[in-house]
Each structure stands twice: as C-alpha cells, then as structure tokens.
Amino acid sequence: MSQEHVLKVENLVMHFGGIKALNDVNFDIQRGSVSALIGPNGAGKTTVFNCLTGFYKATGGKITLSAGGKETSVIKVLGEPFQPADFFSPVAFVRRLKYKMFGGSHLVNRAGLARTFQNIRLFKEMSVVENLLVAQHMRVNRSLIAGILNTKAYQKAEEEALERVFYWLGVVDLVDSANRLAGELSYGQQRRLEIARAMCTNPEIVCLDEPAAGLNPSETEALTKMIRVLRDEHNTTVLLIEHDMGMVMDISDYIVVLDHGEVIAKGGPDDIKNNPKVIAAYLGAEEDDEEVTL
Amino acid sequence: MSQAVGINFKKSSIDALIAGFLALILFGPIVGVLLDGYKFDFEFDRVAWIVAIVAVGRFAVSSFFQTEKGVAMAFRYANNNEGATVLAPNHKSKMVWIIPLVIAVGLLIPFVASKYVLTVVILGLIYVLLGLGLNIVVGLAGLLDLGFVGFYAIGAYGLALGYENLGLGFWSMLPIAAILAAVAGAILGFPVLRMHGDYLAIVTLGFGEIIRLVLTNWASFTHGPNGISAPLPTLFGLEFKRRSRDGETFHEFFNLPYDSAYKYMFIYIVLFAVVWAVLFIKHRLVKMPIGRAWEALREDEIACRSLGLNHVLVKLSAFMLGASTGGLAGVFFATYQGFINPSSFTFFESALILAIVVLGGMGSTLGVVIAAFFLTVLPEMLREFAEYRVLMFGILMVVMMIWKPRGIVRVTRTGFAPRKGAVK
Structure with a gap:
C-alpha cells in the first residue's frame, strides 16, 4: 500500500447480534486531507468511528492505518481469537496471546490515530493542564525512580510536556482557563479542549465525532479555522462526522456518505451535493422536488 | 453579604x-x-x-x-458540595512550616509519652500506612477494593512465617513482605481488570475472605486459629528482649536497666520513618505521570484508552503499589503485636480502612492521615463505651456523608504558571 493513504478501510462489516450495523464499508483517507463522514441518523457513522478507533472489534474486513512509518492492522491489535494454525507456530501464538492480554484500543492511539467523543469525555475533576498532560503519557518520562527522585531528565521531560500543553492551549484559545477544572468550562470550551487533548497524543490522523454539535455559528467558524490549522500547520489528517452541512461542505476535501450501513457515495463536496442517491437518503425517495440543495 | x-x-x-x-x-x-x-x-x-x-x-x-x-x-x-479546587500557580503551602513541626513533635513522643500512649500512636501510624495504601486504589484509581485486609494479612503472616520457616528477621522481611503483597495485588488485579464498581467490590471482598480462610484452615503451615508469634525488630543485631539466647541485648549493650518500653520506642521510630518515606513517595506519585494516569482512569476509562494509556497496566500498578503499602503495614502490625492470628484480619478491618479513606477525602493525603488517627485514637479514648463503638462509628459515617460527602480535607490540584508554548 502506498504512503498516500493514511487509512484504508476494506469490506468493513459490523454485526451486533442479528443487527447488521455495517455492511461492506470501503473507503480510503488521503494523507493531509480533511474528510467527512456524513449520513442520516442511524446510518452507522459512529459505528464506523468506533471500529476505526478500536472501541468496537469489527466482525469482518480490514482496517489498515499507515502512520509513523509503519502499517498497523487495527483489528489485529485488539486481539483476535486463536486460529488452529497458531498452535503449530509458537511465534504466531505468542503474538496473538500478547495482543489478547495487553492489546486494545490504546494501541490504535499509539499507532497514530486520536479521537474525540460525541458526548464529551474529559477528565472533569482534573485541571485543564492536567487533561493535556495525561494525553502526553506516552511521551513523558514515566520512570518511577526518576519521578520520585525528581531528576534533571524527569524535570526536563515535564517542562517540555508543559510547553506543548501551553502551545495547544494557545491554538484552541484556552490559555486563560489553564488552571480551571475541565468540568467547569463551558460547552464550547470543553469541545475545544477535547480536540487539544487528542492532538497532544501526537497523532497523524485525528477523528472528530460531531465537533460542531451544540456550538453557535461563530464558534463553528472558529472551529473550521482550527481544523484548517491542524491540517496545514501540523500535517494532521482530519476525519470528522458532522451534521452541520454548511461546515462540512466548506471544509472537506473528501466526503463519504453512509446510509443503512453502506457507503452510498464518496467524492468531493460538489459531487456529493448533486448526487441523487444522497438527496434521496436525506429527504426520502421522492425526487420530484427539484430545488433541494444541501 | x-x-x-x-x-x-x-x-x-x-x-x-x-x-x-x-x-x-x-x-x-x-x-x-x-x-x-x-x-x-x-x-x-x-x-x-x-x-x-x-x-x-x-x-x-x-x-x-x-x-x-x-x-x-x-x-x-x-456550600460544601464543591469538588476539587485548583491552586494558584504560585501557591505556597503552609505544610512547609507544619511538617518540620510535626516531625519534631513526633520524634519527642517516645521519650515523653507513657508506654500505653506510645502503643496507641503506633497503631495510629499503622492505620495511616493502610489508609495511604488503599487511598491509591480507591481514592486515586477509583477501584473500590473491599479486600484490602488481605494484603495486610500477607504482610503480617509474611513476617511470622518467614521467621519461623526461613529464619528471616524483621529487616529482611520488610521489603520482601512489600514485594509479596504487591505480587498478591497483581494476582488479584489481573482477573478483575475488566470489572468496575460493584462487581469489583464483591470480587475483592471475596479475595480478602479467601486469604483469611486459608490462614485459618491451613493449620499445618499457618497454625490456624491458634496464631503464630512474630519476631521483634533488632538494632544492628541487638535484641529488645530481657535475655538473648545468642548475642547481646539492647539494654545489656548500653548498660541500661531492662524496660519493655524500649521495643515500642524502637518500633515507633522505625515506623515513623517509614510513614514519612511513604508520604513523600505518595506526594511525588500524585504529581507524576503514573499518578495522573490513575486519576484519569478514575475519571473516565474510555477516554484514557483513547489517549493511548494501557488501562490494564495502570490498574495493575495501582493495585500493586497499594498492596505493597498494605504489606508494610502488616509487618509492623505483626512485630508490634508479637503474636498474630487470623481474627485480626476480618472484613471489619477492611471496612475500617475504607472508612478512613472515605472520611479523609478520596485522594487527599492529609485527610487520610487525620482520619486514620481519628478512627484509631478515638476508640481508645472511648474505652468505657466499648460496646457502642461500632454504633458511634456508623453514626459518624452517616453524619459525615450528609455534611461533608467529599471528606474532611478537600482535594486540591496543582496550578501551573502559564509559559510560552512550543512543539518540536
């Protein structure tokens, strides 16, 4: 696979018991692009997100993340059931056992994919700065001895972490609230803090689940600007789920439309706007209404 | 106003x-x-x-x-229902003055207090250790553990059995018991990692009972309900007994008349040093990445995973460090009592330790220290009302939960001075 696609989803299937939430979903995300995943309510957008980020283990298919110079199979790191062949190959057996015992969605994040949540999940009883420090867990000095003795190397690592914290607080315009509890912030501030927290894990692709939900128009505009900053200044690929069509059409380079667990259209904003299938999915089957524009 | x-x-x-x-x-x-x-x-x-x-x-x-x-x-x-407060970045803690004062007073106690007072204070310090250990698991990592007494028992029986079977004394068993308890913490921690809240509480409750039942019923090894004697600590090989079979005793070496209070004075001083060491480590841990990870796990486990934190290792580390502190407390308990049996490690002890953590304020170190002394020294002072102790204890808990549900001491968070941001 080329380096051009940061994320490749092939034949993704997700069943919950008898309910087929996703049926054969395929799409690729271009490196350095802003892509959107849209669709009516219940189309399976958040299910796709949860599969990509490792919170659901997909029933079938392949999700390949190529970040940090290597390819990661998202489904494999979550721990797959043993196959008969594993019992004859100790290496494969040990690898599978390792992922089964210590695997999980945290490995997806370490491979370079960060996410935010539809219902904000901040550490509410911790301060804003601490929220962003937790996100840098994998990048600071975690040695117990160094920390207890407060060595030079430890202090340096903590200072660098704090510098990154204040950089990202600057980007999301929260420097003045640095020493407040995350739970005390207003809704819009919490949304921005969650994006900053995701970015502090140093991802190559960041998945935003309805980042503009509950924001007023001026806040949405600020968010649009911020997403452009992520893409242009930090070379981060952005994948978002959003219902605000104005924002989606404004910001996206590429749009994937889902309906009933299937991809019904993908392409640039202009293609999607005029796609009859998309219009039908959003407004119902009768297509005699000519004035509909998205 | x-x-x-x-x-x-x-x-x-x-x-x-x-x-x-x-x-x-x-x-x-x-x-x-x-x-x-x-x-x-x-x-x-x-x-x-x-x-x-x-x-x-x-x-x-x-x-x-x-x-x-x-x-x-x-x-x-x-307005006492508020959560934590964030301190100003340039906040100067009054503790800078209080801590040396407390250390000075603490070092004076063994020389002025009576033997009885000294034993009560030792018991208080043992519960401080237990409270600090459980505070890591319950207060910081948010894992409700009702079987903490199991680790306490492992520490205490570790000293007694190590002495009986392997001839290991107090000083060698002190670190070994901490490690043993940590291993037991990992053994308990691993199967219960996927559980939360009530389920976790029931499983840990079972663990505490298993340890107690094994100690009671495995009579050939642990002497069952008859109990087992534990050795006293030694000062560079000098024993604190009236007569020593091998070598010199403390009072003979220093030409002092024999006094049974010497051993309590010595246990007190060692325990005092260990408690301060644990307090210091605890104080550092909270500010370190691992402490932040524990608290983040308490706040939201799913968000933790989305940030690349391995929740398995974070939970295990909390269980292990908490358990090792409990093991240390067990060693001191055994050497201070000189004799232990399984009836010292009932569920009531677990409940008492949990009460210390809840009363002190989840995650607050100072609160745990105050609550530990309060809950161990108060029953001693109310000896006359011994029958009503548990009743008083219950009333106290109810009243506390109504008026100060967040514990005696409110949790504060460190503030950070704003600085120039930079990314590499």
Whole structure:
C-alpha cells in the first residue's frame, strides 16, 4: 500500500447480534486531507468511528492505518481469537496471546490515530493542564525512580510536556482557563479542549465525532479555522462526522456518505451535493422536488 | 453579604427563649424530679441552671451567626458540595512550616509519652500506612477494593512465617513482605481488570475472605486459629528482649536497666520513618505521570484508552503499589503485636480502612492521615463505651456523608504558571 493513504478501510462489516450495523464499508483517507463522514441518523457513522478507533472489534474486513512509518492492522491489535494454525507456530501464538492480554484500543492511539467523543469525555475533576498532560503519557518520562527522585531528565521531560500543553492551549484559545477544572468550562470550551487533548497524543490522523454539535455559528467558524490549522500547520489528517452541512461542505476535501450501513457515495463536496442517491437518503425517495440543495 | 451587619438582638432573644423553653420541657422531668425511696423531691435550682446555660448559649450562637464572621462561616458550610479546587500557580503551602513541626513533635513522643500512649500512636501510624495504601486504589484509581485486609494479612503472616520457616528477621522481611503483597495485588488485579464498581467490590471482598480462610484452615503451615508469634525488630543485631539466647541485648549493650518500653520506642521510630518515606513517595506519585494516569482512569476509562494509556497496566500498578503499602503495614502490625492470628484480619478491618479513606477525602493525603488517627485514637479514648463503638462509628459515617460527602480535607490540584508554548 502506498504512503498516500493514511487509512484504508476494506469490506468493513459490523454485526451486533442479528443487527447488521455495517455492511461492506470501503473507503480510503488521503494523507493531509480533511474528510467527512456524513449520513442520516442511524446510518452507522459512529459505528464506523468506533471500529476505526478500536472501541468496537469489527466482525469482518480490514482496517489498515499507515502512520509513523509503519502499517498497523487495527483489528489485529485488539486481539483476535486463536486460529488452529497458531498452535503449530509458537511465534504466531505468542503474538496473538500478547495482543489478547495487553492489546486494545490504546494501541490504535499509539499507532497514530486520536479521537474525540460525541458526548464529551474529559477528565472533569482534573485541571485543564492536567487533561493535556495525561494525553502526553506516552511521551513523558514515566520512570518511577526518576519521578520520585525528581531528576534533571524527569524535570526536563515535564517542562517540555508543559510547553506543548501551553502551545495547544494557545491554538484552541484556552490559555486563560489553564488552571480551571475541565468540568467547569463551558460547552464550547470543553469541545475545544477535547480536540487539544487528542492532538497532544501526537497523532497523524485525528477523528472528530460531531465537533460542531451544540456550538453557535461563530464558534463553528472558529472551529473550521482550527481544523484548517491542524491540517496545514501540523500535517494532521482530519476525519470528522458532522451534521452541520454548511461546515462540512466548506471544509472537506473528501466526503463519504453512509446510509443503512453502506457507503452510498464518496467524492468531493460538489459531487456529493448533486448526487441523487444522497438527496434521496436525506429527504426520502421522492425526487420530484427539484430545488433541494444541501 | 454586603449589607451592614448589625446584630438583631430581638431575634437572638427569641431564639434563646425558644431554646430555654425546649430545655425546660426536656430537662424538667429528667433532672428536676429526684426519686427518694417512695417519694420524690423537686430540684428547681438544677433545672434553672441548665435552662439558663442553654438559653445563654443559644443567645451567643444566634448573635455570632449574625456577625460578619458568622455569616461567612455559615455560607462556607452551606456550600460544601464543591469538588476539587485548583491552586494558584504560585501557591505556597503552609505544610512547609507544619511538617518540620510535626516531625519534631513526633520524634519527642517516645521519650515523653507513657508506654500505653506510645502503643496507641503506633497503631495510629499503622492505620495511616493502610489508609495511604488503599487511598491509591480507591481514592486515586477509583477501584473500590473491599479486600484490602488481605494484603495486610500477607504482610503480617509474611513476617511470622518467614521467621519461623526461613529464619528471616524483621529487616529482611520488610521489603520482601512489600514485594509479596504487591505480587498478591497483581494476582488479584489481573482477573478483575475488566470489572468496575460493584462487581469489583464483591470480587475483592471475596479475595480478602479467601486469604483469611486459608490462614485459618491451613493449620499445618499457618497454625490456624491458634496464631503464630512474630519476631521483634533488632538494632544492628541487638535484641529488645530481657535475655538473648545468642548475642547481646539492647539494654545489656548500653548498660541500661531492662524496660519493655524500649521495643515500642524502637518500633515507633522505625515506623515513623517509614510513614514519612511513604508520604513523600505518595506526594511525588500524585504529581507524576503514573499518578495522573490513575486519576484519569478514575475519571473516565474510555477516554484514557483513547489517549493511548494501557488501562490494564495502570490498574495493575495501582493495585500493586497499594498492596505493597498494605504489606508494610502488616509487618509492623505483626512485630508490634508479637503474636498474630487470623481474627485480626476480618472484613471489619477492611471496612475500617475504607472508612478512613472515605472520611479523609478520596485522594487527599492529609485527610487520610487525620482520619486514620481519628478512627484509631478515638476508640481508645472511648474505652468505657466499648460496646457502642461500632454504633458511634456508623453514626459518624452517616453524619459525615450528609455534611461533608467529599471528606474532611478537600482535594486540591496543582496550578501551573502559564509559559510560552512550543512543539518540536
């Protein structure tokens, strides 16, 4: 696979018991692009997100993340059931056992994919700065001895972490609230803090689940600007789920439309706007209404 | 609170009258009527005194709550449901003065206090250790552990059995017991990693009971309910006994008359040093990445995973570090008692340790220290009311949960001075 696609989803299937939430979903995300995943309510957008980020283990298919110079199979790191062949190959057996015992969605994040949540999940009883420090867990000095003795190397690592914290607080315009509890912030501030927290894990692709939900128009505009900053200044690929069509059409380079667990259209904003299938999915089957524009 | 504060004496007088009247109804028949054989006498002056004291007291309280200070105090107690507060970046803790003072007083205690007081303080310090250990698991990582006494038992029996079977003394068992307890913590931690809240509490409760039942029933190894004796610590090989079979004793070496208080003094000083060491490590841990990860896990496990934190290792580390502190406490308990049996490690102990953590304020180190002393020293002071101890304990917990649900000491968070941001 080329380096051009940061994320490749092939034949993704997700069943919950008898309910087929996703049926054969395929799409690729271009490196350095802003892509959107849209669709009516219940189309399976958040299910796709949860599969990509490792919170659901997909029933079938392949999700390949190529970040940090290597390819990661998202489904494999979550721990797959043993196959008969594993019992004859100790290496494969040990690898599978390792992922089964210590695997999980945290490995997806370490491979370079960060996410935010539809219902904000901040550490509410911790301060804003601490929220962003937790996100840098994998990048600071975690040695117990160094920390207890407060060595030079430890202090340096903590200072660098704090510098990154204040950089990202600057980007999301929260420097003045640095020493407040995350739970005390207003809704819009919490949304921005969650994006900053995701970015502090140093991802190559960041998945935003309805980042503009509950924001007023001026806040949405600020968010649009911020997403452009992520893409242009930090070379981060952005994948978002959003219902605000104005924002989606404004910001996206590429749009994937889902309906009933299937991809019904993908392409640039202009293609999607005029796609009859998309219009039908959003407004119902009768297509005699000519004035509909998205 | 900006209005002019004047004391409304009319209101205070009415309050005083009502309180006095209620006192009259309540104390009149109880105090005022004195049985004397088959007849009774009226004692009006006693009732009058009591009613007067109540009325004057109510008048004083009522007036106080109308002053500026009183209003501020009432306001403070009415708003006690707030969570943590973030300290200012340049906050200077008063602890800089208090800690040396406490250390100085603590070092004086063994030389001025009686043997009885010393043993009570030792018990208090053991519970401080237990509280600090459980505080990591419950207060910081948010994993409700009802079987903490299991680790305490492992530490205590580790010392006794290590001495009996392997000839290991106090000093070698102190680190080994901590490691043993940590391993037990990992063994308990691993299967319960996927559980939360109530389920976790029940499994850990079972773990504590398993340890106690094994100690009771494996009589060939642990001597069962008969118990087992534990060795005393030694000072560079000098024993604290009256006579030593091998080598010299402490009082012979220093040409002192024998006194059984010496051993308690020595245990106290060692324990005091260990408690301060644990307090220091705890203080550092909270500010370190691992401490932040524990607290983040308590707040939201799913968000933790989305940030690349391995929740398995974070939970295991909390269990292991908490358990090792419990193991240390167990070693001190065994050496201080000189004799242990399984009845010291019942579920009631677990509940007591949990009460210390909850009462002190989840995650607050200072609160745990205060609560540990409060809950161990108070029952000693109330020896006469021994039968009502558990009842008092229950009432105290209920009252605390109503008035101060967040514990005695409110959790504070470190503030960080803003600085220039930079990314590499």
